[in-house]
Amino acid sequence: MGQGMRALVSVFWANPNTMPPPTSDTLPDGKSLWLCTILDRGVEREIISHYAPRVRPGSGWSHGWSPLLDPPKRWSGTRKAAARRRNLRRRLEKAVPLFADQFEEQELQRRPDYFDADSIEREQCNKN
Numbered sequence: 317m318g319q320g321m322r323a324l325v326s327v328f329w330a331n332p333n334t335m336p337p338p339t340s341d342t343l344p345d346g347k348s349l350w351l352c353t354i355l356d357r358g359v360e361r362e363i364i365s366h367y368a369p370r371v372r373p374g375s376g377w378s379h380g381w382s383p384l385l386d387p388p389k390r391w392s393g394t395r396k397a398a399a400r401r402r403n404l405r406r407r408l409e410k411a412v413p414l415f416a417d418q419f420e421e422q423e424l425q426r427r428p429d430y431f432d433a434d435s436i437e438r439e440q441c442n443k444n
Contacts, residue, residue, distance in 0.1 A: 321357050321383060322353065322354065322355055322383070322384040323353075323354045323357065323360070323381055323382060323383050323384055324351060324352070324353055324354070324380075324381075324382045324383075324384055325351075325352050325354055325360065325363075325364060325368070325379070325380065325381050326348055326349075326350060326351045326352070326379070326380040326381075326382075327348070327349040327350040327368055327369055327371055327377055327378070327379055327380070328347055328348045328349065328377070328378060328380050329342075329347040329348075329349075329376055329377060329378075330376060330377065330378035330380075331376040334376065335347075336349075336376065336377075349369055349371075349377060350367075350368055350369050352364075352367065352368070353384065364379070390440065392433075392437070393433035393434060393435075393436035393437035393440065394433040396433070396436050397431055397432060397433040397436055400430065400431055401424075401431055404420060404423060404431075405420055408420055408423075
């Protein structure tokens with residue numbers, strides 16, 4: 317993990333069988349006592365020690381840490397179609413090298429949408 321990794325540190329109610337005491341000053345979610353976004357892991361311990369509420373072990377409160385990750389990058393339909401064709405060709409050349417051309421053509425005719433960039437793009441748009 318790099319120094320620049322972003323994270324969310326928290327003090328939250330960790331006992332799944334109970335609710336926090338009614339006297340607790342929780343955040344609107346009802347289970348968090350404190351949340352902080354850390355932009356640099358180098359100062360994480362210092363921020364927690366200065367600002368996080370002190371909690372007694374066994375009290376039901378716990379410290380948490382969650383990474384803040386960028387959303388996964390999606391391949392374009394063109395790139396995905398090219399990878400599918402390349403993988404098909406690789407599998408066929410390994411399994412049936414003498415008939416790879418013939419089987420590749422049959423598979424492309426049998427499932428044209430699977431190997432078509434525009435069809436892949438439409439499918440991705442429909443999922444979102």
